[in-house]
Amino acid sequence: MSGEGLLINVGEGTCGIAAGAPEVTELLKKRFPDAKFTAVGCVGMCHQEVMVDITNADGKTYQWGNVNKKNLPKIVRFHRGEADLPEQLLIKSTDAPDTEKSQYLLKQTRIVLRNVGQLNPTSMSQFQERGGYTGIEKVLKGGMSPEDVIAEVKIANIRGRGGAGFPAAIKWGFARGAPGKVKYLVCNGDEGDPGAFMDRSLLEGDPHSVVEGMLIAAYAIGASKGYAYIRAEYPLAVEYFGKAMDDARKAGYLGNNILGSDFSFDIKIKEGAGAFVCGEETALLASIEGERGMPRIRPPFPAIKGVFNSPTIINNVETLANMPWIINNGGQAYADLGTEKSNGTKVFALAGTIKRGGLVEVPMGVTIRHVLEDIGGGSPTGRPLKAVQLGGPSGGCIPESMFDTLVDYDAIDATGAIMGSGGMVVMDSKSCMVDLARYFLEFTQLESCGKCTFCRIGTLRMKELLTKICEGEGTMEDIATLEELAPSIKQASLCGLGQTAPNPVQTTLEYFRDEYIAHVKDHRCPGGVCKGLITHTIIQKDCTGCSICERYCPVDAIEGELKKPDTWVIDQQACINCGMCVEVCNPDAILAA
Amino acid sequence: MSNASLEATVDPSEVQGWINNLGTEPSAAVPLLQAVQRAFGYLPRKAMDLIIENTEINASQLFGVATFYAQFRLDPVGRNLIKVCHGTACHVQGADRLNTSLRHVLGMKDEEEDTASNGSYTVEDVACIGCCSLAPVMLIGEQAYPNLKGADAQKHLVKHAKTVGEILPGKDADKEAK
Ligand SMILES: Cc1cc2nc3c(=O)[nH]c(=O)nc-3n(C[C@H](O)[C@H](O)[C@H](O)COP(=O)(O)O)c2cc1C
Numbered sequence A: 001m002s003g004e005g006l007l008i009n010v011g012e013g014t015c016g017i018a019a020g021a022p023e024v025t026e027l028l029k030k031r032f033p034d035a036k037f038t039a040v041g042c043v044g045m046c047h048q049e050v051m052v053d054i055t056n057a058d059g060k061t062y063q064w065g066n067v068n069k070k071n072l073p074k075i076v077r078f079h080r081g082e083a084d085l086p087e088q089l090l091i092k093s094t095d096a097p098d099t100e101k102s103q104y105l106l107k108q109t110r111i112v113l114r115n116v117g118q119l120n121p122t123s124m125s126q127f128q129e130r131g132g133y134t135g136i137e138k139v140l141k142g143g144m145s146p147e148d149v150i151a152e153v154k155i156a157n158i159r160g161r162g163g164a165g166f167p168a169a170i171k172w173g174f175a176r177g178a179p180g181k182v183k184y185l186v187c188n189g190d191e192g193d194p195g196a197f198m199d200r201s202l203l204e205g206d207p208h209s210v211v212e213g214m215l216i217a218a219y220a221i222g223a224s225k226g227y228a229y230i231r232a233e234y235p236l237a238v239e240y241f242g243k244a245m246d247d248a249r250k251a252g253y254l255g256n257n258i259l260g261s262d263f264s265f266d267i268k269i270k271e272g273a274g275a276f277v278c279g280e281e282t283a284l285l286a287s288i289e290g291e292r293g294m295p296r297i298r299p300p301f302p303a304i305k306g307v308f309n310s311p312t313i314i315n316n317v318e319t320l321a322n323m324p325w326i327i328n329n330g331g332q333a334y335a336d337l338g339t340e341k342s343n344g345t346k347v348f349a350l351a352g353t354i355k356r357g358g359l360v361e362v363p364m365g366v367t368i369r370h371v372l373e374d375i376g377g378g379s380p381t382g383r384p385l386k387a388v389q390l391g392g393p394s395g396g397c398i399p400e401s402m403f404d405t406l407v408d409y410d411a412i413d414a415t416g417a418i419m420g421s422g423g424m425v426v427m428d429s430k431s432c433m434v435d436l437a438r439y440f441l442e443f444t445q446l447e448s449c450g451k452c453t454f455c456r457i458g459t460l461r462m463k464e465l466l467t468k469i470c471e472g473e474g475t476m477e478d479i480a481t482l483e484e485l486a487p488s489i490k491q492a493s494l495c496g497l498g499q500t501a502p503n504p505v506q507t508t509l510e511y512f513r514d515e516y517i518a519h520v521k522d523h524r525c526p527g528g529v530c531k532g533l534i535t536h537t538i539i540q541k542d543c544t545g546c547s548i549c550e551r552y553c554p555v556d557a558i559e560g561e562l563k564k565p566d567t568w569v570i571d572q573q574a575c576i577n578c579g580m581c582v583e584v585c586n587p588d589a590i591l592a593a
Numbered sequence B: 001m002s003n004a005s006l007e008a009t010v011d012p013s014e015v016q017g018w019i020n021n022l023g024t025e026p027s028a029a030v031p032l033l034q035a036v037q038r039a040f041g042y043l044p045r046k047a048m049d050l051i052i053e054n055t056e057i058n059a060s061q062l063f064g065v066a067t068f069y070a071q072f073r074l075d076p077v078g079r080n081l082i083k084v085c086h087g088t089a090c091h092v093q094g095a096d097r098l099n100t101s102l103r104h105v106l107g108m109k110d111e112e113e114d115t116a117s118n119g120s121y122t123v124e125d126v127a128c129i130g131c132c133s134l135a136p137v138m139l140i141g142e143q144a145y146p147n148l149k150g151a152d153a154q155k156h157l158v159k160h161a162k163t164v165g166e167i168l169p170g171k172d173a174d175k176e177a178k
């Protein structure tokens, strides 16, 4: 069987590629040379990568997960009719749509992610088959005025998904009313939160929806020029978004007199260059102008005086990708989802110690627990979950006891964390909250642009104190100093970076104070993470004497005789507590405590 | 350790080509530096001088920008570039061990050192490459390696070195290869 009549979709987003999708595709093409292949974006089931959808000639579809070159032959034989269905690789099929694995998607409400993983991101025709560009057509051909568009978005009550949560319609209204011949619309695809990838998957998996969203926004505010500011680390997003722009231009959706109207708009891509602060809107503008990405004092707000001194609206990728749906389905349908003040859906990027990591889109108003446990499947390690970090370096840590908090801007703010852009990093009991705070402060300190003294020096002081505590040298006074510094840094910083940098410290101090105290008073790291406070020892009764730890120890601190467990020891003087040995030890015979 | 052998030779006409394409106004600074870095892996002084001479961008702006953004580097890179993700998801899942392990087989002892003494590999820390659910992750060149333990990083590197014909200066590299 040559594969004639088969339709094969392979998820080839960044994560699919990382998991080995190109190799799987190549092998499939050898087995089924006559099948029709489509490389689709990432559907967001990262825990199931590599994912392959195969539709048989009879129209039945099978979705396979965790495909690799070893188990691929089982799938091939099944589609050739030579073997039974390999149950353990199946996510779902036409005959069995409702499986345990497919719950991950079935429990989501996909509006923004409506197309990711469903189409080839470089195909204009596939996008149009799925209703692409009908939103902007409705606007331009259906006689909607810019004010009508703003009114619809106002009904939807969508708040900015980039982190600050400012209502999109109100912002658009400012720019609409601002005087200026040329206005700009900027799509913020900087996705600075390390540990988040919602915007990547959209730019990469459904770039046309972002282009269409930009068109709608530009029309509403009267912008003729646009920039898409995309993070440097996302080469595939830059490539696919660029392709989408070119195709849109050819089809008459970008350029002069779009669809025969008097609305003209075009977009340029600006690649970021690796600065977190450039996600902040005024720093982003400075960066587009070719300067160091230093935030500027507001007012004047960018909506009045932005890039090249012209009125400018900056919107996040996800905010914009919602717009075509809102125009097509009406603002009310969007507003019907969610809570009173947080409407619509939110996409989260689930990562860390979680069974089913990936992209999750849920209506606002569900609980965090629902996202982590019902959809994410909870802890994969057998150890209980301890906390989730929301909002990255600007956000905070929510303890397990508060997982019933609603996904709602105000409810999450009340915990001291923020909704943020959607990064959710989950941690189990083998993580250290002091180390996490130290990690974030090291990050913000490096990323501080240096303009404000409190942000520049204050974050450095906090980082030093946290490092000291992690090394077991901290005092109770240091904790008090951290608590004193936090509000001062927040108050005396110009932009959101400094204003939020202390959040991870404040929330961990509030919810995990006992861990700080264990570090200071007992010189103990309860999570077994902080190198200065742990030692590694071999539990000889569990050891098999296989010597693998010796092989990987970078400092030759482990010695013993082959197959003689009672001879194996770690030289504590030489050991750097890197933990390499723990990872490679099969019988779990090395203790870090 | 001198990496003089890694210095790039800059062809002025190539730099002029980028300037012609990307423009001479101040807002072209970042794209120009990106073009240079894409070609050489770093920003050779000669290329910087050419940009300053042939555009409206002055030295203070250009170096200001080059030193502000994490993407840019002023020192040459090794023949192969390894990027280790240190985003939150990768950090909490042990990204530090990837560095320990890689640096070990690359024989990099000095903390400041990021390139192996024979110029084979440079190890760079980056913030999130967007595969957080597959953490920890590293890239060798363009190829991403997901779900790594410290030891895996080492194995992939040893394999890679074999395919591209590089020698790993770390002392256990050959032991591992067996
Ligand atoms: C330090 C800092 C980093 C930020 N990073 C991002 C980012 O990566 N992406 C983003 O969309 N917004 C980011 N923001 C928020 C933007 O300033 C801005 O509020 C947002 O892009 C507006 O779009 P929205 O209204 O659609 O959310 C950041 C803010 C700060 C203070």
Ligand code: FES
Pocket (backbone or CB within 6 Å): A194, A195, A196, B085, B086, B087, B088, B089, B090, B091, B127, B128, B129, B130, B131, B132, B133, B135, B136, B137
């Ligand atoms: S945190 Fe490493 S890929 Fe995102």
